[in-house]
């Protein structure tokens with residue numbers, strides 16, 4: 001079976017959920033292998049084995065993390081050549097998409113981003129034109145490089161695990177690669193990241209500066225907090241929380257939109273969520289066109305009631 005290479009970037013002591021999803025998909029499509037950056041701990045090596053990864057490729061050059069994306073793309077393309085990969089899978093973060101693009105240039109290969117499904121013949125399903133259409137796309141030159149949205153695949157370990165062998169890949173690091181000179185660690189919020197969360201509760205201009213009800217509902221559901229651009233532009237919440245065309249693209253199991261009108265630029269970032277619940281006081285708000293469940297009401301009353309009820313039911 002053809003090798004499907006999964007790019008894994010510094011998972012720490014345990015694989016991220018997105019890594020597990022990509023490894024599951026790689027096993028469905030072929031033989032999974034990992035192009036791995038960072039310290040490979042025994043626990044992570046074991047976990048890779050449970051997903052059927054028998055080969056892990058690591059860069060010969062240490063410190064690729066200090067080189068932003070150029071060094072990582074150089075490594076991924078070298079690993080793809082070494083493994084003669086039939087396809088390469090990455091997550092769908094901004095950084096992963098840039099690595100995919102640079103790898104595509106190095107390998108003269110096509111890149112498809114924002115995938116929500118990949119079939120066995122590497123046909124990719126994704127939404128385009130700000131979510132107006134769902135299309136099937138295929139890479140027609142080189143090795144398909146696909147970035148897959150989080151929550152697109154049900155995680156499933158391999159029926160039979162294995163012990164992965166590690167291999168070193170020589171990396172020709174570009175001399176002019178930009179280098180990180182200092183890092184400031186972001187304070188941990190205790191919530192899942194917006195890209196990976198299974199539940200996202202997002203607020204818009206309708207929150208009128210108070211994200212409290214949004215955060216409370218997100219916390220009781222173990223979800224992440226998102227926002228419309230109106231809310232981030234107003235400075236009510238950090239820009240990193242913005243969902244949409246110029247923000248993050250998310251695909252959670254549940255997206256609760258509160259006080260957001262549902263402009264096309266917002267929809268394009270959340271339309272592939274499995275279930276969409278909209279809370280808006282205007283019954284004609286466009287968000288109701290794509291919502292699976294709609295509540296016409298004031299979010300400052302509806303959200304606390306929902307939070308309270310969920311808390312009660314959770315005991």
Ligand SMILES: Cc1cc2nc3c(=O)[nH]c(=O)nc-3n(C[C@H](O)[C@H](O)[C@H](O)COP(=O)(O)OP(=O)(O)OC[C@H]3O[C@@H](n4cnc5c(N)ncnc54)[C@H](O)[C@@H]3O)c2cc1C
Nearest residue numbers: 204205206228229230244245246247259260261266281299
């Ligand atoms: C190039 C470009 C890129 C863009 N990128 C993005 C993007 O990435 N993400 C994004 O979100 N937008 C983006 N926008 C902006 C987008 O067009 C909208 O302006 C924006 O999404 C509106 O945000 P909103 O729905 O929060 O505000 P509004 O459109 O003002 O809607 C607020 C909604 O809240 C409701 N409401 C008010 N009070 C309450 C209440 N108490 N309870 C319940 N409901 C209430 C109102 O009925 C209304 O429907 C972009 C625009 C452009 C031109």
